[in-house]
Amino acid sequence: MSVATNTGEKGISGPEPVTPVTLRKQRTLLQDAVRRFFQNRLAVLGLIIVVFFLSLAIFADILAPFPYDKADFTAVRVLPMVNPAYPLGTDEIGRDYLSRLIYGARTSMTVGITIQFFALLIGVPLGGLAGYMGGKVDFAVSRLIDIMTAFPGLIFAILVISLFGGGMWKVIFALSITSWIGIARLTRAQILSLREKEYIEAARCLGVTQRGIIFRHLIPNSLSPLLVAVSFGIPAAIFGEAGLSFLGIGINDPIASWGKMVGISGAYVRVSWHMALFPTLAIALAMLGFSFVGDGLRDALDPKLTR
Amino acid sequence: MTRYILGRVVSLFFVIIAVSMVTFSMMHAVPGGPFDEDKQPLPPAAKANIMRKYGLDQPVWKQYVLYMSNAARFDFGIPYQRPTSTVAELIKDTWGITAQVGLVTILLAFGLGIPLGIIAAYNQNSWIDTIVTFMSMLGFIMPSFVLGTLAILLFGVYLGWLPLGGWGDTGCLIDRYFCADWIMPVVAYALAPLAIIARYTRSSVIDYLNSDFVRTARAKGLGERTVMVRHVLRNALIPMVTVMGPIIPDLMTGSIFIESIFRIPGLGKYFVTSTFNRDYPMVMATVLLIALLWGLVYLATDVIYTRLDPRVRLGAQEGQ
Numbered sequence: 001m002s003v004a005t006n007t008g009e010k011g012i013s014g015p016e017p018v019t020p021v022t023l024r025k026q027r028t029l030l031q032d033a034v035r036r037f038f039q040n041r042l043a044v045l046g047l048i049i050v051v052f053f054l055s056l057a058i059f060a061d062i063l064a065p066f067p068y069d070k071a072d073f074t075a076v077r078v079l080p081m082v083n084p085a086y087p088l089g090t091d092e093i094g095r096d097y098l099s100r101l102i103y104g105a106r107t108s109m110t111v112g113i114t115i116q117f118f119a120l121l122i123g124v125p126l127g128g129l130a131g132y133m134g135g136k137v138d139f140a141v142s143r144l145i146d147i148m149t150a151f152p153g154l155i156f157a158i159l160v161i162s163l164f165g166g167g168m169w170k171v172i173f174a175l176s177i178t179s180w181i182g183i184a185r186l187t188r189a190q191i192l193s194l195r196e197k198e199y200i201e202a203a204r205c206l207g208v209t210q211r212g213i214i215f216r217h218l219i220p221n222s223l224s225p226l227l228v229a230v231s232f233g234i235p236a237a238i239f240g241e242a243g244l245s246f247l248g249i250g251i252n253d254p255i256a257s258w259g260k261m262v263g264i265s266g267a268y269v270r271v272s273w274h275m276a277l278f279p280t281l282a283i284a285l286a287m288l289g290f291s292f293v294g295d296g297l298r299d300a301l302d303p304k305l306t307r
Numbered sequence: 308m309t310r311y312i313l314g315r316v317v318s319l320f321f322v323i324i325a326v327s328m329v330t331f332s333m334m335h336a337v338p339g340g341p342f343d344e345d346k347q348p349l350p351p352a353a354k355a356n357i358m359r360k361y362g363l364d365q366p367v368w369k370q371y372v373l374y375m376s377n378a379a380r381f382d383f384g385i386p387y388q389r390p391t392s393t394v395a396e397l398i399k400d401t402w403g404i405t406a407q408v409g410l411v412t413i414l415l416a417f418g419l420g421i422p423l424g425i426i427a428a429y430n431q432n433s434w435i436d437t438i439v440t441f442m443s444m445l446g447f448i449m450p451s452f453v454l455g456t457l458a459i460l461l462f463g464v465y466l467g468w469l470p471l472g473g474w475g476d477t478g479c480l481i482d483r484y485f486c487a488d489w490i491m492p493v494v495a496y497a498l499a500p501l502a503i504i505a506r507y508t509r510s511s512v513i514d515y516l517n518s519d520f521v522r523t524a525r526a527k528g529l530g531e532r533t534v535m536v537r538h539v540l541r542n543a544l545i546p547m548v549t550v551m552g553p554i555i556p557d558l559m560t561g562s563i564f565i566e567s568i569f570r571i572p573g574l575g576k577y578f579v580t581s582t583f584n585r586d587y588p589m590v591m592a593t594v595l596l597i598a599l600l601w602g603l604v605y606l607a608t609d610v611i612y613t614r615l616d617p618r619v620r621l622g623a624q625e626g627q
Contacts, residue, residue, distance in 0.1 A: 146318075147325045150598045154563065155578065159330065159590070162582035163337040239450050246452055247567060247579060262456055266568065269471065273460055280456045284449055291448045 036300040043296020049289025056105035064099035069254035071095050077272045089274045103256035108238045115237035116230045118176035123183025131191030153178040167252050175240045186229050190222035224301035231294035235287045242283050258283050319602040326598045335367045341387045341585040384588030394592045405561035405573035411493050412558050416500040424508025446502025452564035455495040472570035492569040500554045507550050511543040545615045552608030556600045
């Protein structure tokens with residue numbers, strides 16, 4: 001597959017004088033995708049934003065000037081650029097806003113990535129099983145998907161949290177319950193269409209075992225749409241966490257969460273504008289970054305798309 | 308056709324039963340209840356009385372059967388948080404406001420999204436197209452509460468043009484309608500569906516602009532107006548029905564975030580308090596309402612779509 005697409009493509013070899021095709025370096029599908037991804041300016045911008053937030057999350061302990069829960073009751077709701085110790089001001093109980101924002105990145109990234117991990121862990125086996133086995137298994141899984149789709153995801157998450165309480169892991173649990181549905185549906189559709197492909201039939205004729213077909217052919221070929229789905233799933237999960245925390249039912253104090261910071265700021269918005277502005281911008285930027293990366297991946301991983 | 312619709316209605320019925328069972332068992336699976344010590348401190352005798360009154364002393368399956376058979380007769384019980392009225396009345400009050408927000412938002416999203424999409428498609432790669440594409444990307448990505456907060460900061464706090472919250476309280480054109488406090492929530496809420504509609508309209512119109520029959524229409528000397536209205540738009544707007552499908556129930560059931568940011572006393576805000584107060588009848592009724600609305604709108608979308616586009620056959624979808 002990779003060889004065929006390489007020779008067929010124009011644009012990729014760039015404007016240099018045409019050399020015989022046989023001399024061109026062989027590229028795999030993956031190398032092709034990476035190349036295409038980095039040629040996409042928005043995707044690279046998105047990647048920079050994502051890497052920025054990921055490093056904030058990982059190195060929060062080093063980067064943040066204060067611990068996320070250190071309150072200074074002598075400096076409550078300080079505006080930015082007023083007190084040099086707090087360049088972005090402080091919150092309603094005098095915690096450094098810059099530090100809270102940095103630790104908020106850690107919360108968002110952890111929640112976003114963990115939820116997608118669980119979504120894959122549940123969705124891929126379920127969807128794959130439904131698509132591959134068909135029959136009763138497919139019927140059962142499809143009906144389960146139907147029922148879960150009838151619940152708007154946020155309403156279900158609110159219901160779960162109202163019963164089990166808030167906190168990081170409960171939020172992850174509540175959002176994971178609904179996040180696997182899309183992945184399962186996608187995997188099922190992928191496997192269903194791949195199952196009928198000629199090369200699978202050929203492999204079967206050659207005597208490849210069922211296991212071999214699943215692991216060597218079906219899974220690798222469904223990877224790229226799944227990767228795209230995950231890259232869009234992460235911002236969705238970040239949004240879910242921010243939304244729940246915004247409503248005051250997500251992450252518990254004193255853990256920093258952008259959504260919670262926006263939610264609390266509502267009461268002080270007339271005077272302490274910074275409390276609303278900075279976390280909102282952080283959420284917006286993170287969503288933007290992940291969405292650009294998702295768009296870039298989708299375009300880069302589609303071998304039929306030549307530009 | 309009739310058979311197909313009947314089949315869909317039956318499966319919708321089962322989905323709603325399943326949804327109600329999941330909700331009901333989830334609410335009852337966790338220890339505690341609406342009249343716990345921490346929520347409403349009561350003497351044990353009074354608590355036992357209340358539990359009996361609301362049937363909470365019965366086994367869970369009995370409560371479920373009782374609730375569902377009452378619900379089938381449109382009796383959704385009495386909300387624990389406001390025992391003087393019925394759930395139906397409470398939903399009517401709160402949903403009335405949510406539906407108002409939703410309706411205005413739908414009008415704005417479609418009224419602006421479709422023309423913008425058409426203009427962008429017709430002037431492909433011009434500056435108008437770039438602006439529309441950029442705006443729809445933003446609307447696509449930004450959560451409504453982010454947009455709402457930024458709007459409050461800019462127009463409410465910094466410029467001071469618009470009220471910070473409420474619904475139908477300040478600056479109304481007609482008594483409690485078309486008010487200044489409608490502007491920000493509706494715009495913040497409409498941007499995401501507007502983005503979807505504009506984007507979809509644009510690509511659909513571009514597809515038809517490049518089609519053979521449009522070239523033929525131009526070749527035989529039809530005016531640009533006629534070509535656009537009779538040939539391009541007529542075809543391009545049919546698929547919009549499938550886009551409207553998910554948008555309408557979504558907007559009609561409201562956004563918890565928009566209602567929370569702009570302090571609108573709608574259904575979404577009530578739903579959150581209801582779940583936390585373990586107001587079983589209220590939660591059940593809301594979930595049933597939303598599931599039913601979604602199911603019916605999806606069904607209606609599919610049926611209308613086949614009516615408008617004779618090339619689509621409903622039966623074919625079953626094989627997927």
